[in-house]
Amino acid sequence: MWRRLNSLQTRLTVLLALASVAGALIYSGVTQWPLPQLLTWMQTELTVNDSTASLAVKAAPVTHLGIYSALGICAVLLLLLASWLAGQAMAPVSRLLRALEGAVASYRDGDFSISIAIHRRDELGELIHMHNALGQTLREQRQHLAQRELLLDTVVQNTPVALVLTDSVGRVAYANIASRHLFNEGRSLHGLEFARLLDGVPEALRRAVEDGEDALLSVEMDGSEETFHISQRAFRLQGRPHRLQLFRRMTRELSRQEVATWKRVIRVISHELNNSLAPISSLAHSGAELARRGDIDRLPGVFATISERAKHLHSFISGYASFAKLPTPQSVAIEWAPFLDGLALHCNYRLASPAPTRPGHFDAVQIEQVLINLIKNAHESGSAEDDVTLSIIEVGRELRIEVADRGPGMTETVLAQALLPFYSTKRAGTGLGLALTREIAEAHGGRVLLANREDGGLRVTLLLPQTAVLR
Numbered sequence: 001m002w003r004r005l006n007s008l009q010t011r012l013t014v015l016l017a018l019a020s021v022a023g024a025l026i027y028s029g030v031t032q033w034p035l036p037q038l039l040t041w042m043q044t045e046l047t048v049n050d051s052t053a054s055l056a057v058k059a060a061p062v063t064h065l066g067i068y069s070a071l072g073i074c075a076v077l078l079l080l081l082a083s084w085l086a087g088q089a090m091a092p093v094s095r096l097l098r099a100l101e102g103a104v105a106s107y108r109d110g111d112f113s114i115s116i117a118i119h120r121r122d123e124l125g126e127l128i129h130m131h132n133a134l135g136q137t138l139r140e141q142r143q144h145l146a147q148r149e150l151l152l153d154t155v156v157q158n159t160p161v162a163l164v165l166t167d168s169v170g171r172v173a174y175a176n177i178a179s180r181h182l183f184n185e186g187r188s189l190h191g192l193e194f195a196r197l198l199d200g201v202p203e204a205l206r207r208a209v210e211d212g213e214d215a216l217l218s219v220e221m222d223g224s225e226e227t228f229h230i231s232q233r234a235f236r237l238q239g240r241p242h243r244l245q246l247f248r249r250m251t252r253e254l255s256r257q258e259v260a261t262w263k264r265v266i267r268v269i270s271h272e273l274n275n276s277l278a279p280i281s282s283l284a285h286s287g288a289e290l291a292r293r294g295d296i297d298r299l300p301g302v303f304a305t306i307s308e309r310a311k312h313l314h315s316f317i318s319g320y321a322s323f324a325k326l327p328t329p330q331s332v333a334i335e336w337a338p339f340l341d342g343l344a345l346h347c348n349y350r351l352a353s354p355a356p357t358r359p360g361h362f363d364a365v366q367i368e369q370v371l372i373n374l375i376k377n378a379h380e381s382g383s384a385e386d387d388v389t390l391s392i393i394e395v396g397r398e399l400r401i402e403v404a405d406r407g408p409g410m411t412e413t414v415l416a417q418a419l420l421p422f423y424s425t426k427r428a429g430t431g432l433g434l435a436l437t438r439e440i441a442e443a444h445g446g447r448v449l450l451a452n453r454e455d456g457g458l459r460v461t462l463l464l465p466q467t468a469v470l471r
Helices: 008-031 035-048 067-108 123-158 177-184 194-200 203-211 251-293 296-324 336-344 364-380 412-417 433-443
Strands: 162-166 172-175 215-221 224-237 240-249 332-334 360-362 389-395 398-404 447-452 458-465
Touching: 008 067, 067 123, 162 177, 172 177, 177 194, 177 240, 194 203, 203 215, 203 224, 203 447, 224 251, 224 412, 251 296, 336 364, 360 364, 360 398, 360 458, 364 398, 364 433, 364 458, 433 447, 433 458
Parallel strands: none
Antiparallel strands: 162 172, 162 240, 215 224, 215 447, 224 240, 332 360, 389 398, 398 458, 447 458
């Protein structure tokens, strides 16, 4: 009940009622009493005190006003009264609007500390209370957001992964500590052109960034080999296009993975040796017993089984030895036409670009084996046969051989470990294909790059120098 009595509607109703009563009183005062009587008295006094009344025409006494005169006087008085009442009614609304205007201007400037100190018990009071509650909520949310941003910035700044965020024109908008040490000797990168910063990094790393795709590559930095996993993503920030590049050093991780891999290899070899040697030992004992008893009819079968297990063991050991004892490449000048014709006898592919006119310089047998493995993997990815392509391009003093497909590509986890020896996602895979490719490329003084393609698929790039390099 008290809230209803203090509402703006009730107050306006009371003001209108007062205005109506005041209007009636004013009309009565102008037409009935006391204004007519006051005018009559004034007329009489003026007549008595006029010393020249005998020479002038005396005015008739005023006993009442005309209707128009009365209405005019009432309109003027009511207008003055209405103006005063309107000022009294709108004064709190005007103060509230000015306060709200200042608060909104503060919100626009990012200041949420403004509260309106006006205490009312009507609808305006409820609006003020809701506004103050909104300001408090915004202050709490901003404080929470600031704390989260501080935590996120601390984590990003201290992560070992180099992070670079560039805007639509290629300037660095954000960079963490690792990226500053990687690209600018610890100095700030903000506002610099990222393309100019890439001029000071190895060519392979710069080219991988320009390709705009995820990649795993090894480069020479500070006199040692560093392996990087590059992730690149494009997105819109505040309505503008940005690009995020992540450079993760994989050298230590790969070293740990290699140790774990070699331990797994030892277990696999031990298991395979036991699976072959145990039957051989048992069959040899059985053969000796048969010979002692003179039962020579069963001996050929025993010896045949021993021979089969020995051949299987020899094949198994030879496969691993071929990886462990890769011969030094014999790099010679290779004409492309006969080399590609010979490669076509072993696998199907589509030549995506004309072969260079100048001969290549590499070990033909080893590179042919690499390309056979890569093209075979491309077909096994589920790609259409016409989408398995081979490209051979000369880039300066470097030969760039690419095998591409339109399969599902690789996840980041697989991409980071694909070049490790004996790592395979295939049920019956040995995990030696890509590892052997990497070994042969490095023996030639080159390197291998793996990258997912933008429209789907995988691209394996073999980079070989055009000079004879011995391992």
